[in-house]
Amino acid sequence: MRFENVLTDINGFGRFQIMIIAINFLGRFTLPCHFMLNNFVAAVPAHHCDTSSLDDDVVFMNLSQKQKLIVSIPVQQDGSLSSCQMFTEPQYHLLFNSSNIADVPTTLCNNGWVYDNATFSSTITSEWDLVCHRRGKNKATATIFFVGVMFGAMCFGSLSDRFGRRIMLLVSNVSGLLFAIASAFSTTYEMFAVLRFFTGFCITGIVIVSTVLSVEWVDIEHRKMVGVIDSLSWTFGNAIFPAIAYFVTDWRRLIVYVSSPLILSIIIWRWMPESARWLITNGKLEQAQTYLKKCAEMNRTEDFIQTLKTETLSTIVVTEKRDRTYSYFDLIRTPKMRKLALRTGLLWLFIATTFYGISFNITGFGLNIYLTQFTYALIELPAKVSVYYLLDKIGRRSTEMGSLLLAGLCLGVNIVIPKDMSVARTVVAVVGKGFSSASFGTVVLYSSELYPTVVRQNGMGYNSFMARFGVAMAPLILLLDGVWKELPQVVLCFTAVLGGMVARTLSETRNRCLPETIEDIEQNW
Numbered sequence: 336m337r338f339e340n341v342l343t344d345i346n347g348f349g350r351f352q353i354m355i356i357a358i359n360f361l362g363r364f365t366l367p368c369h370f371m372l373n374n375f376v377a378a379v380p381a382h383h384c385d386t387s388s389l390d391d392d393v394v395f396m397n398l399s400q401k402q403k404l405i406v407s408i409p410v411q412q413d414g415s416l417s418s419c420q421m422f423t424e425p426q427y428h429l430l431f432n433s434s435n436i437a438d439v440p441t442t443l444c445n446n447g448w449v450y451d452n453a454t455f456s457s458t459i460t461s462e463w464d465l466v467c468h469r470r471g472k473n474k475a476t477a478t479i480f481f482v483g484v485m486f487g488a489m490c491f492g493s494l495s496d497r498f499g500r501r502i503m504l505l506v507s508n509v510s511g512l513l514f515a516i517a518s519a520f521s522t523t524y525e526m527f528a529v530l531r532f533f534t535g536f537c538i539t540g541i542v543i544v545s546t547v548l549s550v551e552w553v554d555i556e557h558r559k560m561v562g563v564i565d566s567l568s569w570t571f572g573n574a575i576f577p578a579i580a581y582f583v584t585d586w587r588r589l590i591v592y593v594s595s596p597l598i599l600s601i602i603i604w605r606w607m608p609e610s611a612r613w614l615i616t617n618g619k620l621e622q623a624q625t626y627l628k629k630c631a632e633m634n635r636t637e638d639f640i641q642t643l644k645t646e647t648l649s650t651i652v653v654t655e656k657r658d659r660t661y662s663y664f665d666l667i668r669t670p671k672m673r674k675l676a677l678r679t680g681l682l683w684l685f686i687a688t689t690f691y692g693i694s695f696n697i698t699g700f701g702l703n704i705y706l707t708q709f710t711y712a713l714i715e716l717p718a719k720v721s722v723y724y725l726l727d728k729i730g731r732r733s734t735e736m737g738s739l740l741l742a743g744l745c746l747g748v749n750i751v752i753p754k755d756m757s758v759a760r761t762v763v764a765v766v767g768k769g770f771s772s773a774s775f776g777t778v779v780l781y782s783s784e785l786y787p788t789v790v791r792q793n794g795m796g797y798n799s800f801m802a803r804f805g806v807a808m809a810p811l812i813l814l815l816d817g818v819w820k821e822l823p824q825v826v827l828c829f830t831a832v833l834g835g836m837v838a839r840t841l842s843e844t845r846n847r848c849l850p851e852t853i854e855d856i857e858q859n860w
Contacts, residue, residue, distance in 0.1 A: 338611070338612055338615065338849075339554060339849070341611075341643070341648070343554060344639040345634055345643075346630075346634035346635075346636050348554055348557040348560075349633065350633045350634055351608075351629065351633040352549075352552050352630075352634075355548060355549055356549055356564055358600075358603050358604075358607050359545040360565075360568040361599060361600060361603065362541055362596075363541060363568040363572070364571065365538075365572065365597055366538065366569065366572060367569045367573040367576060367712075368572055368579070368593035369480075369515065369535075369538055369593060369594070371576060372593065373477040373480065373695070374694075374708060375580045375586070376458055376459055376589060377476050377477070378455055378458050379458075379460050379465075379473065380450045380451045380452065380454060380455055380458065380461055381450070381451040382448045382451065382461075382466055383408050383416045383421075383449055384407075384408060384417075384420065384421035384444035384446070384447075384448060384449070385444065385447045386403055386404070386407040386421060386449075388446040389403075392425060395407075406427055407421055407422055407425055408420075408421055409439070409441055418448075418466065418467065419466070419467035420441045420442065420443060421442060421443075421444060422439060422440070422442075423442050443467070444467065447464060448466060454584070456584040456585050457585050457586055458586050459476065459527060459586055462586075463524040465524070474811065474814055475528070476527070476528060476531060477695065477807075477809075477810040478808075478810050478811060479532050480531045480532065480535040481535060481803045481806040481809075482532065482535070482803070483533060483534065483535030483536035484536065484538070484539040484806070485799075485800050485803030485807060486800070487535060487540060488543060488795075488798075488799030488800045488802075489796050489800045490536070490796075491507060491543060491544060491796060492792050492794075492795055493662065493792075493793055495792045495796075496613075496789075496790065496792040496796075497660060499609050500548045500610045501548075501604075501607055501610075503544050504541065504544045504545060504548070504604065505601070506540065507538065507539070507544065508541060508597050508601045510533075510537035511537040511538035511541065511597060512597040514536075515538070515590060515594035515597070516590075516591060516594055518530035518590060519587045519590040519591050520587070539803070541600075543796055545565070546565055546779055546795065547610070547783060547791055547792050548607070549561045550783045550849075551611075551612040551613065551791070552612075555847070555849075558780065558784065559726040559780060560723065562726075562777075562780025562783075563719055563720075563776060566722075566775070566779065567715075569715075570715040570716055570719060570772075573708075573712035574712040574716075576712070577705045577708040578709075580708075581705050608626045608629065609626060611623040611627050612849075612851075614626070615648050616789050616851065620648045624643050624644070624648060627643045628640050628643055631643065661789050663796075663797060665789075665790050665793065666790060668853075669853060669857050670857070671856050672790075672857070675785060675786070675841075676794065676797060678837055678841055679782050679794070679841070680797060680798060680801040681801070682735075682778060682838055683799070683801045683802040684801045684802065684804060684805040685739070685805065685833050686771070686774050686778055686802065686834050687775075687802035687803065687805035688805035688827065689739070689743075689746075689771045689774075689827050690772065690774070690775050691805070692812055692826075692827040693764060693771055693827065694809075695809055695810055695813060696764070696813060710761075711768050714768055714772065717769065718738075718770065718773040719773060722738075722773050722776050726777065731777060731780070731781040731784070731843060731844050732841055732842070732843050734773070734777050735774055735777045735781060735838040735841075736839050737835075738770045738773040738774040738777065739770070739771075739774045739831050739832070739834040739835035739838060740831070740832060740835040742770035742771040742774060743828045743829075743832040745764070745767030745770060746827050748763050749763045749824055750825060750828070754820075771831070774834070778798075781841070781844065782795060783795060784844040784849060785850075786850070787851055787855055787856055788849065788850070789851070789852055789853060812826050812827065
């Protein structure tokens with residue numbers, strides 16, 4: 336007997352399942368805000384060297400602010416003030432001949448920087464001077480956060496397979512909230528980096544646990560709908576986030592604002608059920624029976640409650656011992672599981688690198704940062720709605736492969752579009768973001784259907800680890816523009832195409848029952 340037969344009897348998509356999806360939808364709202372947070376809290380305002388050290392010069396002191404900048408800061412080829420250099424001494428002749436700067440000695444900013452606060456009242460960049468030779472530290476904050484997410488995925492994946500989905504969801508909510516709020520009160524860059532690492536470590540449990548909980552409680556017919564709805568919660572958060580950031584321009588307050596929804600998640604957690612699949616797989620038949628009866632009552636299928644006996648449930652998993660503990664080692668213990676883990680891991684790595692490489696580059700096209708972020712979020716809606724129809728029309732594998740190859744095509748086109756065509760470049764980038772978003776929306780559902788119940792959370796934890804490794808690399812890939820301006824686009828295009836090739840090697844899961852055991856994979860998948 337399969338668990339799908341039980342779900343069919345008690346309605347595999349009724350009020351009970353809608354409640355689970357709604358709770359997860361609210362809980363996942365804050366995640367995209369934190370994942371995209373670095374775009375705003377670490378934004379780089381327009382800046383130039385602080386020239387107050389030259390005020391000892393009487394002539395300089397009597398100049399207007401505009402004149403002070405002319406005689407103390409070199410002008411770059413595009414007409415803007417240099418961000419990292421100043422003249423060693425005031426060049427008063429520039430007041431009369433601004434083009435005559437040949438052989439004028441310059442030096443690095445030795446007295447700090449002055450920042451333009453028109454867009455952001457404060458960022459970690461302006462607070463700790465993460466510009467010029469410290470630019471790497473600025474990008475590193477995103478990498479540090481996602482390294483935390485990477486290790487958190489492995490940890491929560493293993494723990495939720497061992498102790499249950501429900502309790503680990505609460506642990507992730509509470510610990511993620513505490514570390515996020517603490518990071519808003521950081522007094523040094525080092526303190527902020529450490530707290531962001533632990534925020535990422537803790538908050539990632541919400542992603543992988545909520546996804547698996549939703550998928551394990553619905554029938555085959557509605558799995559794709561649940562996958563798309565879970566993905567749309569990410570889109571919703573991404574669309575609201577730029578509006579929050581627009582009105583909250585102080586980085587400390589912004590972190591507090593986007594973290595506060597976790598308080599609501601903790602309050603409504605009490606109504607979240609444990610996964611009956613996990614309970615049955617681990618031999619906790621009485622608890623599984625209790626939740627299944629609640630499901631039947633809410634879905635108004637009470638006629639089947641009498642059939643939900645522990646003796647009946649015990650026949651669902653009979654091919655492997657229930658009292659054994661599964662670990663990440665089980666992902667590589669048998670031949671087909673080993674191939675599955677290798678391929679899905681690489682796929683998540685390539686998808687995440689592409690998706691976040693595009694997402695983090697919101698200032699690279701010369702348009703408004705808030706508008707670009709909002710447009711990036713908005714394009715996800717039609718992309719994910721399209722995925723809903725394509726998953727059954729052409730299947731999971733073809734949808735995944737096609738969306739990645741098209742994302743790679745957009746990235747390749749942007750390499751050859753001239754820099755001065757900023758609108759055209761942004762449009763192509765937005766379309767590419769849509770395709771990469773479709774690939775991400777597909778892979779979460781696809782992977783949860785590929786892995787068996789006994790190691791599904793371990794599998795999703797491992798995949799999330801690989802994805803966050805890719806995300807951690809994305810900010811560093813963007814730094815390659817110092818070598819060649821188009822090199823980041825070339826690398827991202829290459830990773831998207833590789834992802835499409837890996838997706839081609841996976842099995843199709845359309846209209847198939849979820850595998851329950853590793854034996855199911857080795858014999859039938």
